[in-house]
Amino acid sequence: MRRGMKISLVTLTGAALTLSAAGCGGKKASDSEGGGGKKSLKVGLAFDIGGRGDQSFNDSAAAGLDRVKSTLNITTEEISAKPDEPDADKESRLRLLANKGYNPVIGVGFAYTNAVNKIAKDFPDTRFLVIDADQCKVQGANVLGACFAENQGSFLVGAAAALKSKSNTIGFIGGVNVPLIQSFQAGYEAGAKHAKPGIKILPAKYLTQPPNFDGFKNPALGTEAAKGQLDGGADVIYHAAGGAGIGVIKTVGADKKWVIGVDSDQYNLPAVAEAKDHILTSMVKRVDLAVFDFVKSVSDSTFKPGTKKYDLTNDGVGYATSGNKVDDVKAKLDGYKADIVAGKIQVPSKP
Known part of the structure; x- marks a missing residue:
């Protein structure tokens, strides 16, 4: 994605509503009640190549987002990457989400690291997460990098x-x-x-x-x-x-x-x-866990910038x-x- 116990990917729920958008695609918007009075969030998620449905890395991130939706009142938009795209495309994708008021914003995959570090400077009030942060390093008081052992x-x-x-x-x-x-x-x-x-x-x-x-x-x-x-x-x-x-x-x-x-x-x-x-x-x-932890921290106002390591000590990695x-x-x-x-x-x- 974990340990010596049986694990399985969180069951994916809900269907993505396809939105035809400029060269990228997929908007899924829905509100889940039962947040226990939690504030409503607009979560933007930019997938790596393959997007939701890759039955691997991206789907694990999607599972985390689905889990969030079951516990918090959120609206989401998902956009997938294109093969062999330059960093500028990733920056445009993140900027699009931030400009539309999505906060927090998630970049799935190490290839988003530079783009997030750059765009986060222009949106200091928006919280950003990079999954698999390159070399486990990120920049900015509003950026978290999740990395895995x-x-x-x-x-x-x-x-x-x-x-x-x-x-x-x-x-x-x-x-x-x-x-x-x-x-x-x-x-x-x-x-x-x-x-x-x-x-x-x-x-x-x-x-x-x-x-x-x-x-x-x-x-x-x-x-x-x-x-x-x-x-x-x-x-x-x-x-x-x-x-x-x-x-x-x-x-x-x-x-x-x-x-x-x-x-x-x-x-x-x-x-x-x-x-x-x-x-x-x-x-x-446990990419799903990293996504869930991050969004929950923004919702709870407990967000802390820097990096968070998921390894065998916290069952962030393991075996099935x-x-x-x-x-x-x-x-x-x-x-x-x-x-x-x-x-x-x-x-x-x-x-």
């Missing part, structure tokens, strides 16, 4: 991969070769080696290089990469490729090998229903147990988690 969660699924592999060979597929995804790779490989020092890890495969971000949205790229790693003997493959990972899951599942999902618990995703029996686990990032595929190694995984929390295991963030 994806390397810690990846360590646990890497250990699971090594322990469950019968061919003693595993693989990793990253969407785009950027530092954030390299952190997934680093944790995964470290966890695998810790659990089984003799494990063979195939060279990591990245689907695209920046500034090409198709690696986060094109399933065909994931399909081809998965075929290559299966041919290399891998019987467990972990993807950190967003929407492109759907191709990885389907391909590995069709070959009846183990695949590991990312960001949300991908076990029950309709798009990969045929592969669910081969989804070993998922590394979950849906399908009970890791039951036989769960005790070991939970032991590794405890050692990481206690500082006995230091997880690298770079390969």
